[in-house]
Amino acid sequence: MYTTLLTSLEEGIYIITINRPDKLNALNKQVFQDLNRALTEIYTNTEIKSAIITGAGPKAFVAGADISEFSGLSTDESKALAKAGQDTFFRIEQAHKPIIACVNGFALGGGCELAMSCHFRIASDNAKFGQPEVNLGLIPGYGGTQRLVHLIGKGRALELLMSANMIDAPTALQYGLVNYVVTQEELLPKAKYLLDMINTKAPIAVSKCIESVNAVFDETKNGYEVEVNGFGYCFGTTDRLEGTSAFLEKRKAHFTGN
Numbered sequence: 001m002y003t004t005l006l007t008s009l010e011e012g013i014y015i016i017t018i019n020r021p022d023k024l025n026a027l028n029k030q031v032f033q034d035l036n037r038a039l040t041e042i043y044t045n046t047e048i049k050s051a052i053i054t055g056a057g058p059k060a061f062v063a064g065a066d067i068s069e070f071s072g073l074s075t076d077e078s079k080a081l082a083k084a085g086q087d088t089f090f091r092i093e094q095a096h097k098p099i100i101a102c103v104n105g106f107a108l109g110g111g112c113e114l115a116m117s118c119h120f121r122i123a124s125d126n127a128k129f130g131q132p133e134v135n136l137g138l139i140p141g142y143g144g145t146q147r148l149v150h151l152i153g154k155g156r157a158l159e160l161l162m163s164a165n166m167i168d169a170p171t172a173l174q175y176g177l178v179n180y181v182v183t184q185e186e187l188l189p190k191a192k193y194l195l196d197m198i199n200t201k202a203p204i205a206v207s208k209c210i211e212s213v214n215a216v217f218d219e220t221k222n223g224y225e226v227e228v229n230g231f232g233y234c235f236g237t238t239d240r241l242e243g244t245s246a247f248l249e250k251r252k253a254h255f256t257g258n
Contacts, residue, residue: 002034006056007041012049013195014042015188017056024063025055027110031066032088039091042099049203050195053092053118054102055111058126058184061103062111067136082141085110089117089143094214096207098198100191103127104184108166113140116147119210121177122191123169124184129177130166150217151177202239203257 001007006017016038018025025031042051055061065085073081092099092114101107101118108130115121115129123129131140131148139145139161148157152175160167169181182190198206208230215223234240238258246253 002037004028004031005034005038007038009047010192011196012047012199013192014038014045014048014051016051016053018054018062019056021055021057021059023066024060024106025057025111026063026066027085027114028066028069032084036088036091039088039095042095042097043091048097049199050097051095051099052102052188052191052195053099053114054188055104058105060105060111061101061107061127062114063106064109064111064132065142078141085113085142089113092117093119094210095119096210097203098195098206098210100195102187102191103129103178104187108132109140109144110142113142113144113147116151116177117143120179121172122180122182122187122194123172123178124187125169125181126184127169127172127178127181128166129172130164131161132164132166134162135164146217151175200255202234202237202243202253202255204237204239205234208234 004018004020006019008015016035018031020026020031042048070078099118101115101121103115103121103123105124105126106128107115108128109132112129112131131144133139145161148160156175159165167175169178172178173181180190212223212227212230215221215226239255242255243253
């Protein structure tokens with residue numbers, strides 16, 4: 001179905017594996033095309049409740065963009081390339097279903113940007129994060145300068161961006177870049193465990209959590225207003241009636257997404 005991705009659907013969890021291990025899963029045009037198709041599947045397939053994005057092999061999540069595709073680009077073409085990458089990562093960030101990045105090995109450049117666009121990140125103990133674009137005379141173009149600041153703060157972000165230094169998984173955990181650090185063997189099971197738990201919650205409420213939190217970083221929106229509207233929308237759902245009834249009746253709620 002995809003040229004550069006492996007996908008599977010397991011009990012409502014859609015697992016997307018970027019499958020270019022010989023290139024350390026570097027992002028090229030075909031990967032972006034395939035990712036966009038997979039994201040459309042996430043958005044539209046009602047059997048999918050949540051998703052995981054990871055990379056094939058133990059060495060790399062995604063080691064960066066495929067630099068060979070940069071050759072010969074004009075300034076306008078390079079801006080269009082960056083904008084297209086941003087648009088794809090916005091689709092991940094704004095998805096109404098939770099998407100976790102399972103980071104195995106290197107997450108550098110565009111790979112770090114991809115991981116940051118997911119709703120949160122779990123790292124294996126061999127993970128390395130970095131934005132080394134200044135080594136190429138460039139800056140991140142897929143949203144990295146913005147999301148890195150949001151996640152770890154201005155000072156630390158500027159240090160990583162300007163030095164091109166990599167950080168290991170424990171440091172990423174300390175900085176707040178990742179939620180958990182586990183062994184490579186535990187990486188996918190940990191993500192599945194968390195998503196299995198999230199998938200039992202009211203889907204509309206989960207989506208409104210994502211929407212409201214994203215509004216914190218959107219200057220065009222009043223996050224408190226988005227929250228009020230989301231609360232009101234959830235209040236009118238069948239799932240809210242089920243949730244409150246289950247609480248009062250001291251039983252487990254069974255949500256339908258309505």
